[in-house]
Amino acid sequence: MHELSRQEARRIAVDAQWLGADRPADLLAFVRRATLLQLDPTSAIAPSADLVLWSRLGSGYRREDLSGALARRDLIELDALLRPAEDLALYTAAMAGWAERNEGSAVARWAQANEACANDILARLRDHGAMVSRQLPDTCVVPWSSTGWTNNRNVTQMLEVLVARGLVAVAGRSGKERLWDLALRVYPDVPAVPAEEASRRRDARRLRSLGLARARAAKHPMEPVHVGAAGEEAVVDGVPGTWRVDPAYLGGPLQPRVALLSPFDRLLHDRKRLEQLFSFTYVLEMYKPAAARRWGYYALPILYGADLVGKLDAAAKHDEGVLAVNAVHWEGEPSAAVRSAVDEEIEALATWLGLTVRR
Secondary structure, three states, rough: OOOEEEEHHHHHHHHHOOOOOOOOHHHHHHHHHHHHHHHOOOOOOOOOHHHHHHHHHHHOOHHHHHHHHHHHOEEEEOOOOOEHHHHHHHHHHHHHHHHHHOOOHHHHHHHOOOOOHHHHHHHHHHOOEEHHHHHOOOOOOOOOOOOOOOOOOOOHHHHHHHHHOOOOEEEEEEOOOEEEHHHHHHOOOOOOOHHHHHHHHHHHHHHHHHHHEOOOOOOOOOOOOOOOOOHHHHHHHHEEEEEEHHHHHHOOOOOOEEEEEEOHHHHHHHHHHHHHOOOOOOOOOOOOOOOOOOOOOEEEEEEOOEEEEEEEEEEEEEEOOEEEEEEEEEEOOOOOOHHHHHHHHHHHHHHHHOOOOEO
16 A cells, blocks of 8 residues: 655656656657547647647647648547557457447447448448548438437437447548548557456556546546556545555656646546645636636646646637737746746747737
8 A cells, every 4th residue: 555645646647647847759659658639629729639749748749740640540539539559459349349238228229220321321431431421321210319419410329339339430530520431441450459358458558647546436428537456556645545556656756847738638637536636626618608717718727847836818819920818827826936937838838839928
């Protein structure tokens, strides 16, 4: 049992996410450790994946680096997450077992009732190559029923089923629309890892990317935040319950720096962990009315060393050539050194965007 102070726990979490002064060698090195990049189209400052990569790689990162990695299929898209292509081996067994695992469920019954539509989509892709969803036939005899935005979006829902079964994959983008193709044309030819071993390896890789996590946790959208039996047991002073820690990060130094984080950054995914370890509350407020926002439409959490010290409310206004800084919402009163370092990082962000700072 490892006994960690709150500050040690923060250092481990920050170090695992490559947010110290020691930066990754390249894009692929970072994504292999992080295991994923979340995609989100919002560009109030820059797309989330680009912000995450810039915060790790620094001024040398170019957006073309990401598009190049996708074109070379070094990265693949799976459930709106970019993953290292070789990690597909950890998911193929689950794809093959989708029907058995979901037997009797509402989605499985719907897919079975519309099997002819699935076959029509696969035939169209086989014969004509990659397409956007609106180019694919909707021959469903039973519509997809939902109280949300997916209601009657039959092709979109069928594509999600076919992705889960490993038959269809995202092959790229046409503007902001996803291009779909047969998975065998997109995914690398990697040997499948048996399901139980794959689950253990995913847990171990997830812990490697987080440094410190719970063995069990509530279901989380997109990517789980639990790590099972991976790593070693630990407690954190002042935080209830036990954790799992990757021993590779124990006792290591962290050379601090400033980082401006995307709202979808991996360090922030687990909001409960964020509050317990960092005493930091964060809500993405772009879905709130302007009058109800505390920190701004797309506020970037500010990391200084192993502490989250504030939130940057800013917007990239490319037509005006400026990064408009509306406010910096500090957690407490920062020192002059912290203010100066954060100002320098804001200037670096503006330079990377090809803008100048306007306060």
